[in-house]
Amino acid sequence: MPAPLLAPAFELSLSEVVREMLVRHPDALIVSTCGFTSRELFNAADRPENFYLVGSMGMSAPVALGLALARPERTVIALDGDGSLLMNLSVLPLVAASGTRLLHVVVDNGMHESTGGSPPCSAPTSSRWHWRRVTAAPSASRRPPNSVRPN
Amino acid sequence: MHTTTVGSTTARDLLHSLVDHGYTLATGVPCSLLNGAFRLLEEPGDDARLAGLRYVPAPREDSAVGIASGAVVAGERAVVLMQNSGLGYRLNVITSFNLIYDVPVLLIVSWRGHDGNDAVEHDVIGAELLRLLDLFRLPHTVLDPADPAGSVSTAIDQMDKEQRCGVLIVREGI
Numbered sequence: 001m002p003a004p005l006l007a008p009a010f011e012l013s014l015s016e017v018v019r020e021m022l023v024r025h026p027d028a029l030i031v032s033t034c035g036f037t038s039r040e041l042f043n044a045a046d047r048p049e050n051f052y053l054v055g056s057m058g059m060s061a062p063v064a065l066g067l068a069l070a071r072p073e074r075t076v077i078a079l080d081g082d083g084s085l086l087m088n089l090s091v092l093p094l095v096a097a098s099g100t101r102l103l104h105v106v107v108d109n110g111m112h113e114s115t116g117g118s119p120p121c122s123a124p125t126s127s128r129w130h131w132r133r134v135t136a137a138p139s140a141s142r143r144p145p146n147s148v149r150p151n
Numbered sequence: 152m153h154t155t156t157v158g159s160t161t162a163r164d165l166l167h168s169l170v171d172h173g174y175t176l177a178t179g180v181p182c183s184l185l186n187g188a189f190r191l192l193e194e195p196g197d198d199a200r201l202a203g204l205r206y207v208p209a210p211r212e213d214s215a216v217g218i219a220s221g222a223v224v225a226g227e228r229a230v231v232l233m234q235n236s237g238l239g240y241r242l243n244v245i246t247s248f249n250l251i252y253d254v255p256v257l258l259i260v261s262w263r264g265h266d267g268n269d270a271v272e273h274d275v276i277g278a279e280l281l282r283l284l285d286l287f288r289l290p291h292t293v294l295d296p297a298d299p300a301g302s303v304s305t306a307i308d309q310m311d312k313e314q315r316c317g318v319l320i321v322r323e324g325i
Contacts, residue, residue, distance in 0.1 A: 031221070051224065053248070054247070054251070055243075055246075055247025055248060055251070056217070056243065056244050056247045056248040058213070058214075059213065059214070059217040059220075059244055059248060061217075062209070062213075062214040062215075062216075062217025062218045062220075062221065063217045063218070063220055063221040063224070063248075064221060065207075065217075065218050065221060066176070066217065066218040066219060066220060066221020066222040066223070066224070066225065066229065067221040067222070067224060067225050068221075069176060069205065069207065069218070069221070069222055070175075070176070070221070070222040070225035070226065070227040071225050088211075088213070088214065090210035090211055090214060091210075091214060093210070094207075094209060094210055094214060094218075098207065
């Protein structure tokens with residue numbers, strides 16, 4: 001039997017996640033996925049260590065992985081959304097097997113917000129439901145929506 | 152049908168040449184035409200020259216281009232090995248990442264279906280490979296199995312000159 005699916009204890013907005021991430025990892029190299037995610041990172045702190053992907057949806061984790069392999073002394077973060085991660089789920093085993101300490105932050109709002117809020121998977125089942133099912137399995141990326149929590 | 156395999160010597164010379172040009176990271180998705188190269192990347196054995204070429208297998212070609220691109224952004228030289236069937240997957244990354252951020256990555260691409268006498272799934276992309284590369288102005292050169300080092304140098308020179316992803320096409324199995 002799969003583990004019971006627990007609702008998140010509280011909700012975090014994208015801007016809250018980004019601000020907290022910058023507080024916790026002020027020196028990190030950050031590769032952000034396209035759309036609102038990159039805009040939110042830009043608005044929070046436009047810094048040389050940010051790499052905003054304006055296209056290449058699903059590529060923030062692979063690009064961040066290349067950086068992490070080349071710069072193992074640096075903290076590298078892939079800032080992803082649920083839509084962009086669902087577009088390239090194969091990055092999960094790729095990153096997990098890489099031997100790097102890449103931090104893969106996935107902000108799950110259950111929609112493609114930048115293009116109008118459509119669900120990544122067919123309604124009425126939201127992608128959040130899928131996430132909790134997916135992340136109920138042992139993996140390197142448990143509970144991606146809550147990977148950054150306020151202190 | 153597969154073309155004649157020219158042997159792993161060509162693959163070894165090709166990889167050595169990449170190392171000589173400062174390449175430190177290889178990634179990609181296997182192809183039977185590139186089998187010798189992938190075997191060496193996976194198990195370099197006591198080949199000290201290959202020890203400096205880290206290999207990261209990728210699930211799909213677009214992710215492989217993404218990994219190599221991240222390494223290039225960090226100042227490394229990185230190469231992607233793949234089959235031409237992966238051109239579609241990787242094309243989005245090349246057009247919406249590499250060609251807008253000016254991040255050239257070397258691509259070693261097998262040419263399945265080049266003579267119209269391969270498995271049917273390679274017919275369409277095989278017939279159009281060069282036209283597709285030309286359409287996006289990606290410089291390309293076909294590997295000369297008798298001179299892999301020369302072919303690698305040509306591909307890298309083209310890429311450095313154009314500052315666009317360079318493609319070294321492998322027509323015969325290595």
